[in-house]
Amino acid sequence: MNVHETEKLYAAFEREGYGASESPDGADVIVFNTCCVREGAETRVLGNLGMIKHLKEKKPNLIVAVCGCMTQQKQVAEMLHKRCPFINIITGTYSLGALPQMVKAIESGEKFILDLEVNEAVPAGVNEAVRSENVNSFVNIMYGCNNFCTYCIVPYVKGRERSRKLEDIVNEVKSLSSRGVKEITLLGQNVNSYNDGKNDFYALLSELSAVDGDFWIKFMTSHPKDLSDDVIKLIGRERKLANYIHLPVQSGSDRILKAMNRHYDTAAYMHRIDMIREFIPNAGITADVIVGFPTETDEDFRSTLDLVKRVRYNNLFMFVYSKRNGTPAAIMDGQVDEKIKKARIAELITTQSAIANELASAAVGKTYSALCDGRGKTATAKTYDDRVIVFDDGGEDMYNRFVTIEVTDAKNSKLYGKIRK
Ligand code: SAH
C-alpha cells in the first residue's frame, strides 16, 4: 500500500517540475514515506534519518521531509522534531498531495513545517500516480479502516473507511488497461467492505470484469468476516478475476481471535477456506499470522500451527506481535516474553517452510498461466494463483507478456519452469 502511496507522491512532485534522483547524495529533497504498523519499520526510519543527518551537514540546503502513518501520531512527530531538528517538514497520511507546496515554502525561506491535519475526503477522479515500469499497477478502491483489531494502529492513523466512486475506479482501470497494464491489484484495508453508497464490492468486481482488455485483477486485503460467498463464486466464474485470495487469519485460537476483535472464529474461517476451495479451481491462498499476542499460551500457539497445517497456504506472512502505543492490546495484561515470541515464530517459519516445499514439489509437471514480470536471462513470471516461477527466457524478451509455463523443477519452495507455447 505504501509503495502505491509513494507512486502518487512521485506524481505530485513531477507535476511541480521535480524529477527523481538516482541516489540520496544527488538529491535536493529527500522524503521518507513511513509506516508504523510494526516497530521494525519505525526503527528503520530512525536509522535512515541518522544517516541523512551527515548529508545535511555537508549540504545545508538539502530539504528533508518525513510523512506517512508513523508521523501522523502527534507524539511521534514531536519526538522526531526534537531528536532530528534538521528535518524541515513533518506531515502525516492526509497531506501527501500538498508536500511539493510545503517543499516550495521551505525553498522560499520557511524553516520548519508541521502539518498533521486530518482530512478524510476521498480523492475524486483518476488517481494520478507515476507508475514504475512494472507489469502490475495498484488501484486504491478505499481508504481507512473501521475494524479496530486490538493490536493494530491503522484505524488511528488512516481514519474511517471511505470508498472511491465506482465510476472513478472503472475509469482508472480502463486507462491502465489501455496503457497495456496486465495485472491490476485493487487496494484497501478491507476491500470486502467497499461501498460507495450505491455499489458494494461484488458490484465493483462485476463491473471491472466487464472492462475490455487483456489483464487480470487481484485484490487485497480481504477480511474473513466480510468475504462473501457471492464474491467467492464470482471469482470462480470470471476469467478476469485471478484465482488468488489473501485472507489473513492472525491466529488459530478462538480465544485469541476474540481478544484481537477479529469477529470470526476458526470454524467460520475454515468455512471460508472450504468455499474458496470448492468454487475457485486451484485457488492460491495466502495469509498473515501474528504470534505472541498478549496472553497467547503455548496451547493457543499450537492451535495456530494446526490451522496453518490444515489450510496449507502457498505463502504466509508471519509477524511477531509488536506493541503499538494507543492500541488496546498494548496495555493488556499478559504481554508475552520476547524469547517465547522468538521461539514461536521460528517454529511457525519451520512449519510453513515444510508446507511450502511440499506444495512446490507437487507443482512440478503442472502447467500454469502466468504473466512475465521480471526480465533477464532468468526471468520471473507470476501465475494466475500468485505463485512465482523462475524460467530461462531463451533470450526472447517475454516481459509483460502472458505465458504458459510448465514447472520442471522445485528447489525448496522456489519453482523453476519452461515456456510452453
Ligand atoms: N488490513 C489488513 C492489513 C493490515 S496490516 C488486514 O486486516 O489484514 C498487515 C498485517 O500486519 C496484518 O494483517 C497483521 O498480521 C500485521 N500487524 C498489524 N499490526 C500488528 C502488530 N501490532 N504486531 C504485529 N503484526 C501486526
Ligand code: SF4
Ligand atoms: Fe488493522 Fe484490523 Fe483494520 Fe486490518 S482490519 S487494518 S488489521 S484494524
